[in-house]
Amino acid sequence: MILLGISGGIAAYKTPELVRLLVKAGHDVQVVMTEAAHHFVAPLVLQTLSGHTVRADFFATEAEHSCSHIALADAAQLVLVAPATANIVAKVAHGLCDDLLSTIINATKAPVIFAPAMNTNMWHNPITQRNVATLTSLGYTIVPPDHGTLACGYEGDGRLPALEILVDAVQRRVPAG
Numbered sequence: 001m002i003l004l005g006i007s008g009g010i011a012a013y014k015t016p017e018l019v020r021l022l023v024k025a026g027h028d029v030q031v032v033m034t035e036a037a038h039h040f041v042a043p044l045v046l047q048t049l050s051g052h053t054v055r056a057d058f059f060a061t062e063a064e065h066s067c068s069h070i071a072l073a074d075a076a077q078l079v080l081v082a083p084a085t086a087n088i089v090a091k092v093a094h095g096l097c098d099d100l101l102s103t104i105i106n107a108t109k110a111p112v113i114f115a116p117a118m119n120t121n122m123w124h125n126p127i128t129q130r131n132v133a134t135l136t137s138l139g140y141t142i143v144p145p146d147h148g149t150l151a152c153g154y155e156g157d158g159r160l161p162a163l164e165i166l167v168d169a170v171q172r173r174v175p176a177g
């Protein structure tokens with residue numbers, strides 16, 4: 001199972017298509033969203049395309065497993081965080097576990113790929129760059145953002161790479177089928 005973690009960047013609006021491409025490639029995809037991500041993409045769309053209940057609530061009582069963060073962390077063959085906000089990158093780099101997604105990433109032994117996407121000043125902020133370097137040094141994979149016109153109107157680095165690049169990054173680690 002590929003666990004797709006969606007954090008609250010504007011590029012989250014692209015994630016239904018990412019789910020579709022991963023499923024088309026033969027992957028079983030389970031989506032976990034942050035609270036902020038709900039502002040940018042509807043869980044119902046992701047649920048319909050993935051065929052699984054979308055998880056977001058750490059303390060949900062309706063989940064079939066009370067330690068759903070550990071169950072999901074164990075079940076994942078790979079975690080792809082796309083888009084990865086400056087916030088989730090910072091949280092993981094510092095070991096914070098204050099929501100479902102950050103806790104799953106902390107708990108999993110599966111490879112984790114981050115696809116950061118954000119305003120170019122946020123991306124080039126030395127704090128973000130230090131956090132990215134920390135993640136890289138700890139063995140996490142970073143798919144760097146593309147250069148281009150950003151949703152905020154800026155021109156620069158920070159765009160989510162083409163979805164095919166993200167699917168390739170997953171396929172290299174976990175071939176479908």
Ligand SMILES: Cc1cc2nc3c(=O)[nH]c(=O)nc-3n(C[C@H](O)[C@H](O)[C@H](O)COP(=O)(O)O)c2cc1C
Binds near residue numbers: 006
């Ligand atoms: C319209 C809008 C667009 C945003 N886009 C991004 C973005 O592309 N990347 C980013 O790192 N943060 C972005 N943010 C800020 C995040 O939503 C905010 O830092 C949030 O706390 C992230 O929470 P999460 O990491 O738990 O999803 C945006 C905020 C707004 C209001």
